[in-house]
Amino acid sequence: MSATGRTGVDLSADQRPKIVAVLVTTWILAFLTVSLRFTARTLVEAGLWWDDWIFGAIVSLLPVAWNVRHGLGLHVWAAPPGSVSAFLKSLVIAELFYVAATVAIKLSILLSYRRIFRVPHVQKATTFVAWIVFAWALACILIVCFQCIPLQGYWDKSIPAKCGVNNRDYFLGKSIPDTVTDIGILMIPMRAIWELHTTRTQKTILTLTFLMGGLVIVISIIRLVCLMSVNLSSEDITWNFVPYLIWTCVELNIGTVAACLPCLRPIYTHFRERIGLSGSRPSAGSFPNFPGKICSGRTRWRLFSDDDEYRYGDQVPMQAGGGITVHHGYLVQTESASRSGGDVSSH
Numbered sequence: 001m002s003a004t005g006r007t008g009v010d011l012s013a014d015q016r017p018k019i020v021a022v023l024v025t026t027w028i029l030a031f032l033t034v035s036l037r038f039t040a041r042t043l044v045e046a047g048l049w050w051d052d053w054i055f056g057a058i059v060s061l062l063p064v065a066w067n068v069r070h071g072l073g074l075h076v077w078a079a080p081p082g083s084v085s086a087f088l089k090s091l092v093i094a095e096l097f098y099v100a101a102t103v104a105i106k107l108s109i110l111l112s113y114r115r116i117f118r119v120p121h122v123q124k125a126t127t128f129v130a131w132i133v134f135a136w137a138l139a140c141i142l143i144v145c146f147q148c149i150p151l152q153g154y155w156d157k158s159i160p161a162k163c164g165v166n167n168r169d170y171f172l173g174k175s176i177p178d179t180v181t182d183i184g185i186l187m188i189p190m191r192a193i194w195e196l197h198t199t200r201t202q203k204t205i206l207t208l209t210f211l212m213g214g215l216v217i218v219i220s221i222i223r224l225v226c227l228m229s230v231n232l233s234s235e236d237i238t239w240n241f242v243p244y245l246i247w248t249c250v251e252l253n254i255g256t257v258a259a260c261l262p263c264l265r266p267i268y269t270h271f272r273e274r275i276g277l278s279g280s281r282p283s284a285g286s287f288p289n290f291p292g293k294i295c296s297g298r299t300r301w302r303l304f305s306d307d308d309e310y311r312y313g314d315q316v317p318m319q320a321g322g323g324i325t326v327h328h329g330y331l332v333q334t335e336s337a338s339r340s341g342g343d344v345s346s347h
Helices: 016-043 050-069 083-116 120-145 167-187 190-194 200-211 214-229 242-263 265-274
Strands: 301-305 324-327 330-334
Touching: 016 050, 016 242, 016 265, 050 083, 050 242, 083 120, 083 167, 083 242, 120 167, 120 190, 167 214, 190 200, 200 242, 214 242
Parallel strands: none
Antiparallel strands: 301 330, 324 330
């Protein structure tokens, strides 16, 4: 016969195996994807850029692992003594980790956009969204750190403290702008992709690659729905808060995967070379006549998808009179470019 608590719940119930299974699986997926990202940079003999340091986001699971050890996933009456205090304390730490990890992922994506799409409207849009992300992060950090004065009063109810932040309002206020910026980031490269003078098939492939980040938005919405169903004032917080925390960590890990996917094309090319496959060069098109670092004046630029003929890197030397730049697997060159010797020329 199962034990029951004073509220009639089954005290033998345990969500910890589910927490560990979901979080470890998605964490391993994120870790492997980040490792492949670094491998791709090694294959093209390029150094690590700021956007490659996204791996720091995956450490966001550490506070959750600590929570599992302190009773998260058990009913509060079956949890070890002091579990509620330990949960609330680690929740503060987890919130700060979440904000830092989210900013790392978003900035990594924005920096990748700036490196791949060097056209004015993308550069301006990424700068604008980056400032919004920074403002959102600063607001979240200040609210978390000053939700109670002194902060220890948040988890230690024996300390007289003034707490003026409603937990539900905070989580909603944090989640909605987070999702909105995700949508904005997802839309930034779409115009640049569809203004390329290349085949519709290649535009569609590029679009789908970048839209894989939309999965994170779906997870964010699920997480928001979970939050709405959680009774944050419930005494049994170590049990009721589990679905929201699971989806929060899944969002971070899948977000890490989505941020890395557009950078993994060199892995595919290297594998194809190793097994002896070859392909013909896809049809080429030209960028619209944009001013800026990459497209300026009346210079015509051509976009090629990569194949085994091309070396990946941030820059590949070409003869004077033409230029070539490779940005995460997208090859851009002038019509007059030759494929041997010389320096990259600007027009």
